[in-house]
Each structure stands twice: as C-alpha cells, then as structure tokens.
Amino acid sequence: METLYNILIDPFVQMYEAPDFLMQVLWEGLVSGVLYALIALGFVLIFKSSRIFNFAQGIMVVFAALTLVGLHENGVPAWLAVPLTLGVMYVLAVGIERVVLRPLVGQPDIILFMATIGVTLFLIGFGEFVFGGENKVMITEALGIPTGALEFNPFGGFVLIEEKDLTAVVMAVLLVFALITFLNYSSMGRAIRALGDDHQAALSVGISLSTIWVIVWFIAGVIALATGIVWGARAGVSFALEVIAYKALPVLMLGGLESVSGAIVGGLAIGILEKLFEIYWGQPFLGGNTETWFAFILALIVLLFRPQGLFGERIIERV
Amino acid sequence: MTATAQARAPQKDAKDAAETILSVNNIEVIYDHVVLVLKGVSLTVPKGGIVALLGANGAGKTTTLKAISNLLQAERGEVTKGSIEFHGEQVQALSPNALVRRGCIQVMEGRHCFGHLSIEDNLLTGAYTRRDGYTEVRRDLEMVYEYFPRLRERRTSQAGYTSGGEQQMCAVGRALMSRPEMILLDEPSMGLAPQLVEEIFEIVQKLNKHEGVSFLLAEQNTNVALKYATYGYIMEAGRIVLDGDAAALRENEDVKEFYLGVGSEGRKSFRDVKHYKRRKRWLA
Numbered sequence: 001m002e003t004l005y006n007i008l009i010d011p012f013v014q015m016y017e018a019p020d021f022l023m024q025v026l027w028e029g030l031v032s033g034v035l036y037a038l039i040a041l042g043f044v045l046i047f048k049s050s051r052i053f054n055f056a057q058g059i060m061v062v063f064a065a066l067t068l069v070g071l072h073e074n075g076v077p078a079w080l081a082v083p084l085t086l087g088v089m090y091v092l093a094v095g096i097e098r099v100v101l102r103p104l105v106g107q108p109d110i111i112l113f114m115a116t117i118g119v120t121l122f123l124i125g126f127g128e129f130v131f132g133g134e135n136k137v138m139i140t141e142a143l144g145i146p147t148g149a150l151e152f153n154p155f156g157g158f159v160l161i162e163e164k165d166l167t168a169v170v171m172a173v174l175l176v177f178a179l180i181t182f183l184n185y186s187s188m189g190r191a192i193r194a195l196g197d198d199h200q201a202a203l204s205v206g207i208s209l210s211t212i213w214v215i216v217w218f219i220a221g222v223i224a225l226a227t228g229i230v231w232g233a234r235a236g237v238s239f240a241l242e243v244i245a246y247k248a249l250p251v252l253m254l255g256g257l258e259s260v261s262g263a264i265v266g267g268l269a270i271g272i273l274e275k276l277f278e279i280y281w282g283q284p285f286l287g288g289n290t291e292t293w294f295a296f297i298l299a300l301i302v303l304l305f306r307p308q309g310l311f312g313e314r315i316i317e318r319v
Numbered sequence: 320m321t322a323t324a325q326a327r328a329p330q331k332d333a334k335d336a337a338e339t340i341l342s343v344n345n346i347e348v349i350y351d352h353v354v355l356v357l358k359g360v361s362l363t364v365p366k367g368g369i370v371a372l373l374g375a376n377g378a379g380k381t382t383t384l385k386a387i388s389n390l391l392q393a394e395r396g397e398v399t400k401g402s403i404e405f406h407g408e409q410v411q412a413l414s415p416n417a418l419v420r421r422g423c424i425q426v427m428e429g430r431h432c433f434g435h436l437s438i439e440d441n442l443l444t445g446a447y448t449r450r451d452g453y454t455e456v457r458r459d460l461e462m463v464y465e466y467f468p469r470l471r472e473r474r475t476s477q478a479g480y481t482s483g484g485e486q487q488m489c490a491v492g493r494a495l496m497s498r499p500e501m502i503l504l505d506e507p508s509m510g511l512a513p514q515l516v517e518e519i520f521e522i523v524q525k526l527n528k529h530e531g532v533s534f535l536l537a538e539q540n541t542n543v544a545l546k547y548a549t550y551g552y553i554m555e556a557g558r559i560v561l562d563g564d565a566a567a568l569r570e571n572e573d574v575k576e577f578y579l580g581v582g583s584e585g586r587k588s589f590r591d592v593k594h595y596k597r598r599k600r601w602l603a
Contacts, residue, residue, distance in 0.1 A: 194433045
C-alpha cells in the first residue's frame with residue numbers, strides 16, 4: 001500500500017507542494033523538447049518530400065557544429081562563420097542530391113535509406129579527417145549568445161532560467177514558425193507538400209524533384225546547424241552529439257513521420273514528460289538516468305495502439 | 320544503340336510541320352531494360368486538335384503518353400528508339416519539368432490529386448513552373464473556376480475527400496494552371512458515371528475551342544472519345560494498328576466490331592477469336 005502511495009500519489013503531492021521546482025523541471029523539459037521537435041522536423045521534411053528516412057540527420061548536426069567551430073578556430077569571425085557554415089550545408093545538400101539521390105530515383109525506399117547510412121559514414125570519416133576527432137567547445141560567446149541566468153520568484157519560490165536555454169528556445173520557435181510559414185504559404189512549400197502526397201503527380205505538373213530535394217536537404221542542414229549550436233553550447237561539440245538525433249526517433253514514432261505539427265507536439269511532449277518522469281519517478285524509484293530510455297518505451301506503447309503515430313496523417317481512402 | 324541515328328532521320332511523312340504541335344516518330348519503349356512495351360509508335364497531333372489514342376487495357380496508351388511527358392524515367396522505363404518532337408524540338412531527353420515549361424503537360428490516369436492539399440492548393444501547384452507573377456496566376460485560377468464551378472464550391476476541401484468527378488476536374492484544372500498549349504489526358508473517363516464523362520469531355524472541347532489547347536487523350540471509352548476527337552489512333556499490343564479521322568473511324572466496320580461493340584452480325588462469341596486474330600494481322 002505504501003509503495004503504491006509513493007508511486008501514484010506522492011509525486012503529485014510533491015509537485016503541488018513545490019510549484020517552483022515543478023516549473024523548473026517543466027522548463028528544462030521544454031528546452032530539450034523544443035530541440036527534439038526541431039530535429040524531428042528535419043526528419044519529417046525529408047521524409048515527406050522524398051520518402052527517405054534520413055539516417056544522416058544526426059551526423060549532420062555534428063558536421064554543422066564542427067564546421068562552425070572549425071572555421072572559427074581558423075580565424076574566421078563568428079558573424080562570418082555562420083553564413084559560411086550555411087554555405088557548406090548548402091553545398092552538402094547539392095552534393096547529396098547529385099551523387100546519392102539522383103542516380104537512385106525510382107529505386108525502392110530501403111535502398112535510399114541505405115544510401116543515407118552511406119552518407120552518415122562518409123560524413124563521420126570526412127568530419128574526422130578535416131576537423132580531427134577531439135572534443136571542441138562551442139563558440140557560445142563569440143556568437144553573442146548570453147550565458148547569464150535569470151531568476152524568478154514565483155509562489156515565493158525560486159526558478160532559475162539560463163539565458164543560453166532561453167536563446168535556444170527563442171531560436172527554435174522562430175525557426176519552426178519560419179518553416180511552417182514557408183511550407184504553408186509559399187509556392188515552393190506547397191510543392192514540397194504536394195510531393196509528399198503524390199510523387200508521380202508532382203512530377204507531372206512539372207515540380208522538379210532535384211530542386212525540391214536540394215531545398216529540403218538544405219533546410220535539414222539549417223536545422224542541423226541550429227541544433228548543433230544549441231546542443232553544442234550545453235554539451236560540447238563532439239561526435240557523441242549524433243546521439244541526440246536518435247532521441248528524435250521516439251518523437252517521430254509519437255508524432256508520425258509525415259506530420260509537421262506531430263513533430264512539434266511530439267517533441268515538446270517527450271521533452272517534458274521524460275524530465276517529469278526522471279525527477280519524480282525515475283530518481284526516487286529507478287535509480288535515475290531514465291531519460292535515455294523513457295521516450296522509447298513511451299513510443300513503443302503509442303505504436304502498440306496507433307501504428308501511424310499520434311498525429312500521423314490519416315491515410316485518406318475513399319470507398 | 321542506333322537511337323541517335325534513328326532520331327536524326329524523320330520517319331513519318333512530314334505532315335505540314337508548321338501545323339503539327341506534337342509528333343512521335345517510331346518510338347520504342349523498354350521497361351527495366353527488358354520489357355518491350357512500345358514497338359514503334361508514330362503519331363502526330365495537329366495544333367488545336369483533339370486526338371484520341373484508343374485501345375484496350377495494356378495496349379500501351381499510357382506508356383505512349385508517359386513517354387511523351389517523360390514520366391517514364393521515374394518508373395524505370397526508357398525510350399530506346401525513335402524521337403518525339405514538340406513544336407519541332409526534340410524533347411525525349413528533357414525532364415518533365417522542362418516539358419511543362421514548354422507547354423506540354425500530362426494529366427495522369429486515375430486523377431492523382433494531392434489528397435492532403437485543398438482543391439485550391441492543388442490547382443496552385445499547377446502553376447509551379449510559371450514565373451509570371453501572382454496576379455496572372457490568380458486570373459487563371461478564376462478562369463479554371465469558371466470552367467469548373469464545382470471546384471469553386473469545394474475550394475477549401477481536402478482533395479482526398481472530394482468525389483471522383485471533382486478530382487478529375489481538379490486534375491484537369493491543375494494542368495490548365497500551367498498555361499499549357501497541349502494536354503496529354505490519360506483515361507479521363509475512368510471510374511466516372513457516364514453523365515460525368517460527357518461533362519468532362521464537354522469541358523475538354525470547350526478548352527480546345529476557347530483556350531486553343533491541343534489534346535492527346537488516351538481512352539478506353541472509344542464511343543465518347545471518337546465523338547469529341549477529330550482524329551483517332553487505335554493501339555494494340557504496343558503498336559498502332561489503325562488511324563483515321565474520328566468520323567471515319569466511327570463508321571469503320573472493324574472499329575465498330577472490336578471497340579464499339581456493334582458487329583455487323585450482332586454479338587460476337589468466343590468462336591470469333593480466330594477470326595479476330597486474322598483480322599488483326601491484316602490490320603497491322
């Protein structure tokens with residue numbers, strides 16, 4: 001009885017008794033959630049427009065961050081290093097389209113998936129060759145990201161918000177809004193959505209696959225850079241950063257591979273839920289470190305009941 | 320192998336080049352490097368004409384259209400011989416995108432609307448290749464709504480949830496948004512009620528008359544197609560077996576017998592298969 005009380009009731013009592021701490025937890029969850037959402041968006045865009053599950057998304061984060069830091073180390077000022085890195089990501093997008101995607105048009109999806117694994121391996125090798133394998137520090141100050149912390153005192157308590165995290169959230173939100181606007185209100189965005197619906201028909205109205213693919217992979221590159229900067233500022237820039245892209249996998253399962261809104265909601269939900277679970281259940285009962293697996297279990301449960309994901313696009317079937 | 324050599328020498332008797340918008344010269348199409356689907360197909364479409372491409376299932380109508388619009392590549396099909404000329408320019412090496420820019424667009428069999436996009440968004444995707452600005456596109460959108468008033472009513476619905484007729488209209492309207500000179504229309508009657516089929520063909524005729532759009536339409540519904548078309552080609556097993564003015568084809572005994580279902584001696588039975596084969600050889 002007592003254990004049941006401890007598991008089912010007590011955490012909520014704690015939440016109620018220390019609302020400031022709860023807010024702190026929620027905020028931390030929100031920060032990682034926003035990032036998960038951002039990475040998931042990169043996956044969703046590429047999947048929607050080309051039916052490719054882009055295995056290379058994670059390594060693109062590392063590659064973008066490494067390029068940025070590497071350029072800065074070689075004396076390029078930060079304000080120039082960012083557009084230059086974007087340029088590199090653009091060249092990468094064009095290269096992938098030319099060398100990998102175009103020759104494989106019309107091949108089964110799994111072959112394209114394997115090709116992205118090839119891209120991943122190439123980027124790992126190439127990245128290490130150019131930038132070396134050791135950990136680097138993100139150039140947070142040089143980029144003008146504030147590093148202080150803000151204090152709030154709600155309910156007579158105490159909440160600490162790092163400006164770094166605040167910047168991350170603001171940047172991610174702006175990026176997401178820009179993306180949604182682009183997808184819904186520009187002719188190119190409309191073409192991307194159309195391509196997601198019906199490849200053949202998109203081709204037939206003259207939508208050019210190669211143009212769209214370059215754009216989509218470039219967007220994925222921009223997202224990779226943004227995530228790389230933000231996550232690099234928290235955890236340093238190394239090849240281990242690749243792992244956070246895999247944290248986006250449960251988000252995709254939860255949100256559906258094709259749904260932009262699903263990626264956003266799924267990302268936020270997973271970020272917040274895993275933090276809550278870790279603090280109120282994981283640490284007291286399971287010895288902590290539940291964040292590494294919680295999201296996957298959650299996704300597994302969702303998949304059991306809704307195979308298309310919580311927000312997956314309904315397959316329109318007319319009878 | 321000899322594709323270029325073949326392409327250089329125009330095969331078909333050059334029907335007044337100035338009047339021809341599309342000419343297909345003896346093309347051969349191979350899928351997956353092994354399956355020979357078209358075995359030398361030639362046809363011409365005059366500017367401002369409606370030409371019907373008729374034949375049974377699997378005769379190669381769709382493949383012919385896709386060869387012209389270059390959608391074959393995505394299906395691992397390939398034009399291995401012959402040439403395709405649009406406005407006198409060789410187009411078989413162009414991408415579908417480049418061809419749409421030149422004014423030739425395909426409406427695919429089975430409608431293929433973008434299911435999750437609204438009808439209006441569907442129509443607007445048709446204007447993807449255009450660079451003449453927002454107001455022009457809006458004006459054409461209005462024009463499409465005039466031709467298809469039903470689409471205006473459904474403009475905000477997701478295309479996937481509209482009826483088959485509305486989807487067909489949407490597909491044709493979407494093609495119109497690219498300001499085409501020529502539309503390759505594949506099986507517009509598929510799965511539609513007879514009344515709707517007539518409606519669609521009426522609109523095709525109107526578009527032809529008022530907007531000057533030339534049509535090459537593949538149809539199984541020989542009856543309706545020959546009613547609206549000016550000229551017809553009949554395909555069988557990857558070849559053209561018969562062609563002629565629509566009026567003449569309608570009166571042709573063989574066509575009546577094989578495609579219109581009215582034989583000179585009433586209904587046919589399986590006994591006549593042999594007879595049919597013999598006749599076919601003669602036709603080819």
